[in-house]
Amino acid sequence: MEINEFRINVSLIKRDSAARIAEIRLENSYVTPYVIDFTKENEFMKLDFGVVPDAASDIAPELYEALKARNKGIEVLTGLKAMPARRVVELITSIKKESAVKPIYAVAAATPSNLPILAYLGVDIFDNILAISRAYEGFYFTPWGELEVSSISNPPCQCEACREGLDVENVVRHNTAMLQNEAMLVRELIKREELRNYVEMKCKASPELTVMLRIADDQLKAYINAKYQKARFQRFRRSTAYFNTIESFSKPEVTYFFQRSAEVYSPKSKTVLLLPCSARKPYLTSKTHRTIRNAVGRLIRGVNEIIISSPLVVPRELELVYPAINYDTPVTGYWSEEEINFVAERLASILIKGEFETIIAHVEGGYSKAVEKALSIAGMDCIFTAEGNVLSSESLSRLRLELEKADKGAFDLYEEIFRHACLYQFGMEVGGRPRGRYPELELFDQRLRVARIDARYGCLEPDFMLAEKLLELDRYAVKIDDFDPKGTIFAPAVLEADSRIKPGDYVVFYNSTMIGVGRALMFGDEMVEATKGYAVEVRRKRRNREQ
Template sequence: DALDAELALVREKIRAGTLREYVEGQCRVRPWLTALLRLGDFEYTYLEERVPAFRQNQLLADTSEALSRIEVVRFAQRVQERYAPPDLDILLLLPCAAKKPYSISQSHQKFILTLGKYRKFVHEVIITSPLGIVPRELELTYPASHYDTAVTGHWDEDEKAWVSGCLEAYLSKHGYKAIVAHVEGAYREICERVAEKLGIDIVYTAGESLTSYESLLNLKNTVESICTSENFSQKKQNAEEEKKNFVKAVAGYQFGEGAGLLFSEEVGNPVVKGRFPKYQLFAGKKQLATLIPQYGMLALSPEGAELVLKSEKYVVKIDDFVPRGSILAPGVLEADPEIRPNDEVIVLGKKALCVGRAMMSGREMEESGRGVAVDVRHVKKL
């Protein structure tokens, strides 16, 4: 009876998307259970294939094991591998905020207001645990806007090492002419570690309080002096370019190399319409994609899908039929192994091109004999 009750509870946690939080809580009562959880996290490839691209509920990062959670590691890896920053010369490093997305928090609103007209010259990257670093363009993307963690003001060595590694990898790959850090405490310690290791200069602007008049004035004066110096290149992004870079970054995170096809010469000059966070990508009068604020990823239109299809990524191939509703696993002939549950996917058959959300991984689609493979949203007959 106890086993049946526990199995029923586990099933409920799976449905609610909170199994990981439940396991982390339960394993605290036995050292061997904690060891088992940590050993399980080493099986990254096996687990990552089965963990959804996003969840509806909040990700609670309350334990040291949160640093090895699939969602956390996947986000950090994609930032390093898929993210391309805007072409700007100044990097501004900022601390995270309790309110998500960061840009609507009280502290970040003050930072943005302080930068004023010089903000268009600056690329903003947020330092945070457990995600490492979050470029401003990805602040909506799961799990950047969906996590919560216990805030004490004290970081343990594992956190510092992990976040330092993320920042170091990013700065090793992307160069800036000037780096400004408006941080304090452990955030500053992390920046100093990375600066020393890479042999780069970082200008620190915060005093005792990040949002004090003196600190904000120092931030403004520092950025202004860099922007008005004789050797400054004046690289900047206007409001339209900022919106386009935002959508482009999300597309890159989501689709990898295939995202560039949404912004290729063939498209012409795509335009992002709408106000944050409800952005829509258009090519002329054709809508290519919509940013879904709830989880910070793009939903493709059939026209957008036709462009991304050329990359042959996130594609599910089906037999000779026109889908009506969901596509079941037995109807799948082939699926991209990179597909994860909840990924936006393109379904291609001889008679139809569809767009929808994956309900299982690409491998599961090919191997399963039952279950919904894709929840179809748009169907275009060929």
């Protein structure tokens, strides 16, 4: 029997955006990202590799259709190495658009440098064909790039093959081990939802990989702007977002944050105070923010606040939402032109959305430059209250003076935090009475809990009351078979799911007898399509009231 007649089984273990750890079953099972070793007999040899590479689809589309690889249940991509970065990204994302489940095998493409970004884009299976051919051509793989074997006097590696000497067979073994190490590291990072930070670092090793990441980000940005529901990214995650490279600014969750916060921002006063960010998150727990708030006391009540950072611009109401709640950015005091422009544009759109009449900026240095630029974009004026240090007594007394004069609204900050978080996450209003110690807040309606802040993921965790509303609106809902789910709901039990659902989202699951809240482990369309794997982690459930 040919392998392309086999039914290939895919069972998801863990997602990190488009990347995943999954168990793929042919005759044997393999955990992805997986590197096939072609120095040994293996069942992947039975796959159809086609007669023409996928790169030919542009040059000779008809010929390509006739001669391309045909395999059921797996996408085999050939000739990626010869394709421009844009085509590689487009090809992989077009496959992912159709199916989040179908595994992708990139033939003769992997090096230790590009394996992480290919896995990040959604490739599951790799091989050591380049590791072998490059060894025969005299090249030695390192995590950084290739070295000429002839130029190495002391191999920078402790593996068994390197200790035996650098003859060609040992270099094949070494190069293969390097690829396998990379695949294992990627697996660990997917578990920690941290692959993106690593990919940004790896891409610095070559302009071609940087181009690939930028194109992938541009494409996701277009999807996010168009509100394309199946865009393969995560809104909430538990890892810290690092902003160490310029590509960090275009992380999909950052793109989404800017778009979504501008959409939902609805401040309740005509006065806004602009403040600098703090190293500690959430900002409200930092020493700087506490000192400023203590210094102005009740004067801050009824005044909206926006926190400026590089690259985030965060209305106070959204500071518990990811990535605002969990990011780290290098602070030198110096702001590049690029940073100033990036932040200014986003600050301008938030200020316009807020329709503020009075803007007070309690900022200094690079922050002031970004504010000035934003004001000129928005055509607005502002009062600067800090001279030098924002915490000096002169600066703080000027701030008090301006806040005294300012027009104020009437709102409770914690209520606004819940209202904004719910608008951001579910597109609906929520009200109630907040309780708890910041940031571990809960929202109550009379004696019933509506939701709580999940500070680990930077989102709201709905309780039954909110879950029922979501179900009525058919948002983030997952219909499951009639059974009593325990810890995890597996994909075969899912009958319907909102295609907006991203891994990491809270969802409402239901059947004819019960309703519950859980965390999605897959994309919504993936839950419906997949025949195996973890779909939803159950958080709480109950029988329907009428029963």
